[in-house]
Amino acid sequence: MTPGRGSGAGVTRARPEVADFLRHLVDERQLSPNTVTAYARDLGELGEFLSEYFGRSDWEWADVDRLALRGFLGWSRRGGRSRRTVARKLSAARTFFRFLHLEDRIPSNPARAVRAPKVDRRLPGHLSAADMNAVLEAAETRAAQNTLQGARDLVVLELLYGSGLRLSELHALDLSALDRKSGLVRVLGKGRKERIVPVTGAALRAFDRYEPRRDEALRSADPRGGSEGAALVNARGGRLSRRSIQEAVRRCLEAAASAHGLSAHALRHSFATHLLERGADLLAVKELLGHVSLSTTRIYTHTTKERLLRVYRESHPRSGE
Numbered sequence: 001m002t003p004g005r006g007s008g009a010g011v012t013r014a015r016p017e018v019a020d021f022l023r024h025l026v027d028e029r030q031l032s033p034n035t036v037t038a039y040a041r042d043l044g045e046l047g048e049f050l051s052e053y054f055g056r057s058d059w060e061w062a063d064v065d066r067l068a069l070r071g072f073l074g075w076s077r078r079g080g081r082s083r084r085t086v087a088r089k090l091s092a093a094r095t096f097f098r099f100l101h102l103e104d105r106i107p108s109n110p111a112r113a114v115r116a117p118k119v120d121r122r123l124p125g126h127l128s129a130a131d132m133n134a135v136l137e138a139a140e141t142r143a144a145q146n147t148l149q150g151a152r153d154l155v156v157l158e159l160l161y162g163s164g165l166r167l168s169e170l171h172a173l174d175l176s177a178l179d180r181k182s183g184l185v186r187v188l189g190k191g192r193k194e195r196i197v198p199v200t201g202a203a204l205r206a207f208d209r210y211e212p213r214r215d216e217a218l219r220s221a222d223p224r225g226g227s228e229g230a231a232l233v234n235a236r237g238g239r240l241s242r243r244s245i246q247e248a249v250r251r252c253l254e255a256a257a258s259a260h261g262l263s264a265h266a267l268r269h270s271f272a273t274h275l276l277e278r279g280a281d282l283l284a285v286k287e288l289l290g291h292v293s294l295s296t297t298r299i300y301t302h303t304t305k306e307r308l309l310r311v312y313r314e315s316h317p318r319s320g321e
Contacts (some may be wrong), residue, residue: 017061018043021099030192032168042092049075061097062106069093069114083117090116125262126269127253129277132161136202139252143209148217148235151210153248156232158203159185160249160267164288165197166190167264171242174229180204189290197288272300 022040025031031039049072050064051057069090076086094111101109127135139157142150159165165173169187177186178199185199214233221228221237232240249264268289275285286297 015047015061017100017105018047018096020103021096024099032190035190038088039092039096042089043096045076045089046072046093061100064097065110066113069111073114073117077117087116090114125266126273127262127266129274132267132270132274135252136161138255143206146209146213148210148213149248151206151213152232152240153252154206155203155210156245156248156264157252157267158200158206160264161271162200162203163197164268164271166268166290167242167245170232170264171240171245173231175231176229178207178231180207187290190292193290195287195290269300272297276300 018040021043022036025036025039050059050068052075053068053071054063072093073086073090076089077083081089090111094109094114097106097109097111100106136154136157139150139154143154144150156170159170159173160167163185165187166189169189172188173185179185183199183201183204184196186194186196188194217233217235218228218237221233228237230239232245234240234244246264249267250262253262253266272285272289275288276282282294282297282301285300286294289297291297
């Protein structure tokens with residue numbers, strides 16, 4: 001049986017423990033809808049496997065042990081899942097069983113003793129400082145034409161790169177969250193945790209150019225749309241979708257830097273990489289990015305180390321000896 005194609009996913013979704021867990025993620029941990037959907041999908045596949053593993057559909061979560069979970073990891077790998085995906089599924093199972101244990105629904109958490117597959121940490125895609133400057137200069141030229149799209153695209157680039165915002169944070173941003181006087185913007189990150197980050201002078205100037213076009217779009221909007229507070233709006237006055245933000249970034253990157261395949265997240269990666277390359281403190285970058293763990297931020301140091309090693313090999317007269 002191939003992961004995700006059996007009937008076990010539906011059986012798992014119907015189980016009250018899973019429904020309670022998903023409500024916990026929404027109501028108490030306040031995770032995003034996409035994250036909750038990913039948990040539901042991973043637990044659905046776990047339920048599918050367990051029905052096959054036990055040979056019946058009336059198994060209980062208390063029946064699951066370390067061997068069953070190790071079997072699930074192998075089953076997922078045989079289904080063509082990458083090591084990274086399998087590690088994520090184990091993480092979902094650990095969180096779920098920890099919830100059941102804390103709720104006294106199972107005697108112990110069987111996932112604690114299961115070792116995750118080793119995953120090579122991928123270096124995040126990013127642009128060089130020169131390419132980023134070229135992208136911003138081209139966007140400035142288009143913004144000078146005073147169209148809604150051109151002016152808005154520049155705001156998108158300036159906030160993703162200049163402030164290191166996540167795509168989800170930019171999508172949800174309201175104009176009231178921007179404090180022009182202090183040069184700060186308030187955003188809600190993962191888990192709806194609020195943080196305040198600096199905004200560049202270039203971003204504020206981009207907003208000044210964009211706002212008249214935004215107001216024009218809002219005047220033509222349906223007043224019932226509820227998007228009057230959105231920082232980024234489309235031509236109909238509605239909040240700009242995540243897909244449209246991604247498309248705007250792709251358009252700007254490919255036009256100016258020939259950066260095919262890079263997403264909006266590449267600008268956040270570039271923000272962190274360029275700060276560290278210029279000597280920024282790792283802890284400060286962690287806070288600016290809104291990371292919970294320093295280890296998450298530390299991946300960017302690999303990028304800067306690679307650059308330093310390359311400069312050394314290309315420049316030092318004895319580096320090749």
